[in-house]
Amino acid sequence: MNELAGKHIVLGLTGGIACYKAAELCRALIKEGATVQVVMTAAAQQFITPVTLQALSGRTVYDSQWDARPVNGVGNNMPHINLSREADAILIAPCSADFMAKLLHGRADDLLSLLCLARPLDKVALLIAPAMNREMWAHPATQRNVARLRADGATVFEVGSGDQACGETGDGRMLEPQELLEEVIAFFQPKTLTGQQVLVTAGPTYEAIDPVRGITNLSSGKMGFAIARAAREAGAAVTLVAGPVSLATPRGVRRIDVRSARDMLQAVQEHAPAATVFIATAAVADWRPASAAEQKIKKDGSGKTPELSFVENPDILATLAQSPRGRSRALYCVGFAAESHDLLAHTQAKRQRKEVPLLVGNIGPATFGQDDNALLLVDELGATELARASKLSLARQLIANIANRIGARG
Ligand code: C5P
Secondary structure (H helix, E strand, O other): OOOOOOOEEEEEEOOOOOHHHHHHHHHHHHHOOOEEEEEEOOOHHHOOOHHHHHHHHOOOOEOOOOOOOOEOOEOOOOHHHHHHHOOOEEEEEEEOHHHHHHHHOOOOOOHHHHHHHHOOOOOOEEEEEEOOOHHHHHOHHHHHHHHHHHHOOOEEOOOEEEEOOOOOEEEEEOOOHHHHHHHHHHHOOOOOOOOOEEEEEEOEOOEEEEOOEEEOOOOOOHHHHHHHHHHHHOOOEEEEEEOOOOOOOOOOOEEEEOOOHHHHHHHHHHHHHHOOEEEEOOEOOOEEEOOOOOOOOOOOOOOOOOOOOEEEOOOHHHHHHOOHHHHOOOOEEEEEEEEOOOHHHHHHHHHHHHOOOEEEEEEHHHHOOOOEEEEEEEEOOEEEEEEEEEHHHHHHHHHHHHHHHHHHHO
């Protein structure tokens, strides 16, 4: 929480049924610490009233370029200048097809389009959340407009897919408020990994004993999911190979669900050739039952217990770190060590044994399932501590650290 502290956002609403979601978005932005100034077009006011947005934002809603009220004490009757100068971003949600066409041509016959045209391009970002019927979205004119708006420097978010208010089903829905919030937070993160392809493993593995039983561990996957999110926020294309966890996939991350260590290795090997960074956070089971019974092992009442024997699982991290691309650091490998004591010594030893350039130590029992953690980054030069913080905050610091290192690589 407070991901948007200090940010001032002009939230623009244009005509569309998704205006009802903008009310919740406004609230969500404020909950994250942003200040929000709402501007509405006349069409937007057919769907939701300024009263609702004023109550939620705590500020007068503006809707006319002729509004003579002073803005922040400036009474020059130029709301299009005054409202845009204080903003970090103008977020148009929902943005109708018509409004995108208008923006594209630099038209400015209402306050919101005027504001967008008048904004200082280098200081005030333009973020667009399209919302429309699927045919309108798929129309070549709209797709052309999206491409041109992006070329002009706007960030046009994806659309959602599903049931539409018109009764049709397809692409064109505005993203949900929480999804948009995640996109806005991501937008403000430094783009230190642009152009990189990051592969992450996360969560536990599950090793079957029989069709209904298995061996697993208490890894929640939270750290790995936070790292995948942070890497994507930093501009990387991210693939997340996840063991059995019930966490939501971070936005914009490609997720591959696997169960056993061998499934995980296979998925990782499939995606490693395209990757430039590999971050292994998964708590992979060290051993698996030598053979999984095809049918449920039955208790026969004799008191006899089943004999289980184990074989060692492949070490996914070591396999990649010791591959030619791992050794040359074309694939920069990062591992984790969950220890219960002597963190520095164990982490250093593991780094050398697995031949990984960067190994991140943490105290296992203090992190499993928790929302915060503390990390110890160990490389060939020594150790750096990242103090206890939320897993997302630590993930961002780790990503910045990795970005520095791969910057130094080339
Ligand atoms: O050997 P240990 O399990 O302590 O090593 C932890 C690190 O190695 C983590 O980065 C983990 O994801 C990775 N690992 C792996 N495959 C294994 C065991 C561990 O990738 N079979």
